[in-house]
Amino acid sequence: MVLEKLGSALKGAMRKIAGRGFVDREVLEEMSRDIQRALLQSDVNVKLVFDLTKRIKDRALDEKPPSGLTQKEHVINIVYEELVKFLGGKASGIEIKPSRILLMGLFGSGKTTTCGKLALFYRNRGLKPCLIACDTYRPAAYEQLVQIGEQIGVPVFGDPKEKDSRKVMKEGLKKAQKFDIIIADSSGRDALNPEMIKEIEDLNKILEPEERILVMPADLGQKAEEQSRSFQKAVGITGVIMTKMEGTAKGGGALSACATTGARVRFIGTGEKLESLERFDAERFISRLIGFGDLKTLVEKAKEVGAEKTAEKIISGKFTLEDFYQQIEQLQGMGSLSQVAKMIPGFSKLGKKLPGNFMDIQEEKMKKFRYIIDSMTPEEKRDPDLITGSRIKRIAKGSGCSESEVRELLKMYKQSKKVMKKIKPGRRGMPGFMKQFGI
Numbered sequence: 001m002v003l004e005k006l007g008s009a010l011k012g013a014m015r016k017i018a019g020r021g022f023v024d025r026e027v028l029e030e031m032s033r034d035i036q037r038a039l040l041q042s043d044v045n046v047k048l049v050f051d052l053t054k055r056i057k058d059r060a061l062d063e064k065p066p067s068g069l070t071q072k073e074h075v076i077n078i079v080y081e082e083l084v085k086f087l088g089g090k091a092s093g094i095e096i097k098p099s100r101i102l103l104m105g106l107f108g109s110g111k112t113t114t115c116g117k118l119a120l121f122y123r124n125r126g127l128k129p130c131l132i133a134c135d136t137y138r139p140a141a142y143e144q145l146v147q148i149g150e151q152i153g154v155p156v157f158g159d160p161k162e163k164d165s166r167k168v169m170k171e172g173l174k175k176a177q178k179f180d181i182i183i184a185d186s187s188g189r190d191a192l193n194p195e196m197i198k199e200i201e202d203l204n205k206i207l208e209p210e211e212r213i214l215v216m217p218a219d220l221g222q223k224a225e226e227q228s229r230s231f232q233k234a235v236g237i238t239g240v241i242m243t244k245m246e247g248t249a250k251g252g253g254a255l256s257a258c259a260t261t262g263a264r265v266r267f268i269g270t271g272e273k274l275e276s277l278e279r280f281d282a283e284r285f286i287s288r289l290i291g292f293g294d295l296k297t298l299v300e301k302a303k304e305v306g307a308e309k310t311a312e313k314i315i316s317g318k319f320t321l322e323d324f325y326q327q328i329e330q331l332q333g334m335g336s337l338s339q340v341a342k343m344i345p346g347f348s349k350l351g352k353k354l355p356g357n358f359m360d361i362q363e364e365k366m367k368k369f370r371y372i373i374d375s376m377t378p379e380e381k382r383d384p385d386l387i388t389g390s391r392i393k394r395i396a397k398g399s400g401c402s403e404s405e406v407r408e409l410l411k412m413y414k415q416s417k418k419v420m421k422k423i424k425p426g427r428r429g430m431p432g433f434m435k436q437f438g439i
């Protein structure tokens with residue numbers, strides 16, 4: 001898997017730091033070498049690697065820990081923050097609204113497959129997608145897209161006999177009027193070339209898409225930079241989808257190369273199946289890589305503050321469904337609930353009363369919960385008590401889940417809110433990033 005080496009190097013470095021009384025220059029040098037080695041093995045550009053580790057070292061030596069954080073926690077926080085920045089920073093939200101999307105990229109990058117993945121993504125969130133087959137260059141491109149459309153019940157507009165992709169786009173658009181999401185496939189080439197760029201510019205003018213997405217395979221490494229610059233210049237890309245992330249240890253090169261051009265990675269493809277598409281979020285990605293669950297002492301502290309924050313939210317009536325979702329998601333990454341519960345003062349007895357088994361929620365169910373929450377209005381997310389009868393029906397339909405699944409999520413949320421109300425907030429406070437490792 002991508003950046004596996006970085007993950008284990010980071011975990012090792014964090015453990016080393018956690019085991020020391022104080023982080024001095026020597027420890028910092030050692031950590032920075034571990035990170036450098038891992039990033040270079042992940043195919044990240046040498047200069048970027050050295051800039052990054054220099055920034056980490058400089059900050060660790062210069063900045064005073066903010067109150068509430070120990071020096072060790074502060075250093076770990078810096079590593080985390082700098083790595084998140086390195087991979088493009090905080091994720092921008094993906095709006096679930098009617099849009100036109102143009103996909104572009106070189107041969108075999110995964111454009112056609114990704115058309116299907118995106119259509120499925122939006123369809124699962126209650127929108128009506130269609131596909132336009134504008135690759136008139138590669139033989140049987142139309143048939144491939146039709147086959148993908150059939151798998152997910154999404155119509156495909158195109159003409160296998162037409163050689164001019166511009167005409168296909170114009171005709172397709174006429175038929176696509178009734179659809180919320182219009183996704184256009186386009187043709188690739190084996191290298192960046194003027195003919196392909198001209199074609200994409202023309203298709204862009206006809207479609208006038210809100211999203212102009214460059215599709216690149218993760219094993220492209222540092223070459224991702226040149227590609228994203230060229231397409232950026234031609235049509236001003238709004239995002240990147242990095243495919244084949246599951247099959248490479250070198251994805252770091254492509255991810256960081258994109259970050260240098262300001263091209264945001266929006267999704268990652270993690271397999272050939274149409275379901276294998278995930279939103280990319282540098283914060284979550286790095287949290288997972290650091291594997292915070294391993295660092296017991298820090299996690300322990302994070303739990304306390306997390307519990308405190310949760311309690312504050314509940315008392316002030318601000319504990320939303322999103323908070324609940326994040327909680328179970330985080331709990332899952334941390335080992336068993338009973339273990340976590342032991343670390344939180346006042347939680348151990350209550351832990352037993354928690355509804356169902358939070359820790360055992362399967363990945364599939366988590367995905368469904370995500371779709372369900374995404375299909376709610378902001379008002380409903382803030383105040384889930386509003387969700388009754390016809391709203392449940394609408395949300396079920398919008399998310400592609402059953403009404404009983406919507407009810408199940410609501411029930412779990414309500415029960416946990418009730419139980420959480422009884423948590424005694426911890427004594428120590430800790431600001432900053434730890435909160436996301438807490439509950």
Ligand SMILES: Nc1nc2c(ncn2[C@@H]2O[C@H](COP(=O)(O)OP(=O)(O)OP(=O)(O)O)[C@@H](O)[C@H]2O)c(=O)[nH]1
Nearest residue numbers: 107108109110111112113188243244269270271272
């Ligand atoms: N493992 C893996 N394979 C993928 C992923 N995305 C696409 N593929 C595979 O990559 C190959 C090429 O994908 P296509 O979608 O045909 O690529 P394309 O960019 O449309 O290619 P051209 O039309 O030839 O330019 C196919 O075998 C896909 O199944 C991914 O995220 N992971």
Ligand SMILES: [Mg+2]
Nearest residue numbers: 111112135141
């Ligand atoms: Mg294709």
